[in-house]
Amino acid sequence: MMHKFLILFIFISLPSFAQWTKVDIPTNASFRALKSKGQHIWASGTQGTVGHSGDAGKTWEFQQVPQAEKLDFRDLAIINDQEVMLMSAGPSEEGKARIYQTVDGGKHWEVIFQLNEGGYFFDCLQWDVKNKRAWLLSDPINQQMTLFSYVKKKFEKLDTTNMPLLQNKEAFFAASGSSMIISEDKIHFVGGGSDSIRIYTYDTQKNTWRINEPGIPSGEATGYFSIGAKNKKELWTVGGDYRKLNELAIPIIRTKDGGNHWEVLKNTPAFYMEKVIWAKPYWIVTGPSQSVAYLEKTKQWRSLGKSSFHNIIQVGDKIWGIGAKGQLAYISLSSIKNLFLSKE
Numbered sequence: 001m002m003h004k005f006l007i008l009f010i011f012i013s014l015p016s017f018a019q020w021t022k023v024d025i026p027t028n029a030s031f032r033a034l035k036s037k038g039q040h041i042w043a044s045g046t047q048g049t050v051g052h053s054g055d056a057g058k059t060w061e062f063q064q065v066p067q068a069e070k071l072d073f074r075d076l077a078i079i080n081d082q083e084v085m086l087m088s089a090g091p092s093e094e095g096k097a098r099i100y101q102t103v104d105g106g107k108h109w110e111v112i113f114q115l116n117e118g119g120y121f122f123d124c125l126q127w128d129v130k131n132k133r134a135w136l137l138s139d140p141i142n143q144q145m146t147l148f149s150y151v152k153k154k155f156e157k158l159d160t161t162n163m164p165l166l167q168n169k170e171a172f173f174a175a176s177g178s179s180m181i182i183s184e185d186k187i188h189f190v191g192g193g194s195d196s197i198r199i200y201t202y203d204t205q206k207n208t209w210r211i212n213e214p215g216i217p218s219g220e221a222t223g224y225f226s227i228g229a230k231n232k233k234e235l236w237t238v239g240g241d242y243r244k245l246n247e248l249a250i251p252i253i254r255t256k257d258g259g260n261h262w263e264v265l266k267n268t269p270a271f272y273m274e275k276v277i278w279a280k281p282y283w284i285v286t287g288p289s290q291s292v293a294y295l296e297k298t299k300q301w302r303s304l305g306k307s308s309f310h311n312i313i314q315v316g317d318k319i320w321g322i323g324a325k326g327q328l329a330y331i332s333l334s335s336i337k338n339l340f341l342s343k344e
Contacts, residue, residue, distance in 0.1 A: 019305045020291075020321060020329035025051065027062055030072075031322040033087070033177050034311040037078040041315055043322050044073035044086050052106050054081075056315050057330060065109045071096060075177035077127040077134050081105065085112075085125060085134065089174040092120035099125070099136070099155070113155045120146070123174040128182050131204070135187060137180050140166050145189075145200070164209050167194035169220070175242070176275040176311040178226040181235070188259055190237045192223010192250070199224075199237070201259050214253055214262040222249050228276040228283070233258045236265075238285055240272035245289040247272065252285075269301055279314040282336060286312045286321060293336050302339040304331060 031045035043051040048068030053060045065071075065086070074089035082105045090096025092115045099113040099122075113136075121139040128135060134150035143166045147158045172179040172191035180189045189200040197216040202209055224239035234256050241249035248270040253262045274287045283294040284304070291304040291312070307329070309321035318330045 020307060020331045023057075023060070023328045023330070025060060025062060025326050025328050027051075028326045030310075030324040031326075031328075032072075032074045032175065032310040033076045034313050034320065034322045035076055035078055035177070036313050036315045036320075038081070039315075040078065040081055041313070041320065042076055042078055042084055043328070044076050045322075046072045048073065050086065050106065051328075054105075057318065057320060060328075061106075063106065065100060068100065068109075071098065073100075074174045075122075075125040077125045079127055079134075085127075087122050087125040087136070087177075089122050091118075092116055093118040097122055097138070112153075113150075121174070123172045124177050124179045126177075126180060126182050126187075128204075130184065135180070135182070137172055137189070139171055143168065143170070147202075162207055162209060164200065164211055167196070167198065170194035170198065173223065173225045173239075173242075175225040178228065178275060179224075181227045181229055183229055183232045183235075183258070186258075188227055188235065190224035190227045190239070192218045192239065193220060194218055197223065197250070199259060199262065210259075212259060212262060216250060216253065216264075218250065224250065224253075225273065226275045228278055230278040230283075235259065236276050236278075236283060237262075238273035238276045240287070242272055242274075245272045245287065246270070252276075267301075269303070275309070275311050277312055277314060277319075279319060279333065282333075284312060284314075284319060284336075286310075288323065291321065293339070295340050298340070300340060302336070304336065304339075 029045045029047045029049035033044040039056045041053040048065040048071045051062045071088040073086045075087040077085040086100040088098040097115045097120045100109045101112045119141045124137040126135045136148040138146040148155045171193045185205045187202045199212040222241040224237045227237040229235045236254045252265040255262045269292045272287045276285045286309045291307045309323040312321045317333045320330045
């Protein structure tokens with residue numbers, strides 16, 4: 001039986017505008033997936049849990065997908081107002097490498113793709129709006145990138161002939177669903193785990209690959225967990241060591257030419273960073289310990305307070321965050337603006 005809970009609430013500000021306004025929800029699931037399209041916001045996480053708001057967060061409905069109670073939906077893709085895909089992250093040999101889909105706004109879900117042979121662990125799922133196709137990234141097998149394309153209602157594994165060989169122990173992180181990002185006809189991939197960082201770019205039309213090596217040391221559990229874009233030329237990537245929440249084990253790097261050249265952003269806050277987004281006029285970064293905002297015009301940082309978010313998105317004038325133990329909250333752009341206007 002599918003269990004659903006409807007949450008209605010009024011926006012109530014907390015005493016300090018530097019803090020997030022928490023929304024109480026009827027689940028203690030841990031959430032990593034959070035995406036939006038128009039007024040629709042979708043979230044998913046452990047215990048097969050899915051959350052949906054059709055009115056930009058004014059009301060929420062949560063449910064547990066049938067027969068998915070042991071699955072962790074770490075990413076999702078919104079195709080339109082009715083069609084959504086959920087990505088289960090877990091060992092394929094345990095039956096946890098699955099993709100679910102609804103075509104009726106979450107009333108019913110069905111498995112549309114599943115791998116049972118060993119070695120697969122899904123990391124990221126993205127919907128390409130321009131070309132109307134999905135891209136599914138899985139853990140490398142034998143140092144070979146594993147990438148699937150979803151076209152005409154079918155997932156197909158890309159031919160590895162033209163793919164670059166990955167470094168020893170190099171992989172991608174199933175963290176905030178942003179280890180890859182689509183920029184027109186290109187897909188940028190970030191990861192870590194090896195001795196040094198590489199950023200991969202795939203041209204989907206030309207079927208060609210480019211490798212960029214920005215000269216950043218990496219290591220076990222260390223690398224880039226998220227890549228975000230202001231436009232097709234300006235991108236940031238953030239990360240760290242997920243075992244060290246209050247340290248910055250790897251610097252923020254950015255590009256202003258579509259990924260041809262990367263530079264280190266200096267004088268940044270020091271904590272493990274799991275998601276970065278552009279919310280004009282700010283770059284906003286979050287991790288399980290805290291969140292911060294950066295105003296490019298003045299090159300200033302402001303703390304958004306302690307938080308436990310794995311993921312953030314912008315919906316209208318609000319930034320929504322979601323994380324462990326059923327944490328859901330928002331902060332307005334006007335509150336962030338006040339922080340930059342403050343002399344403190």
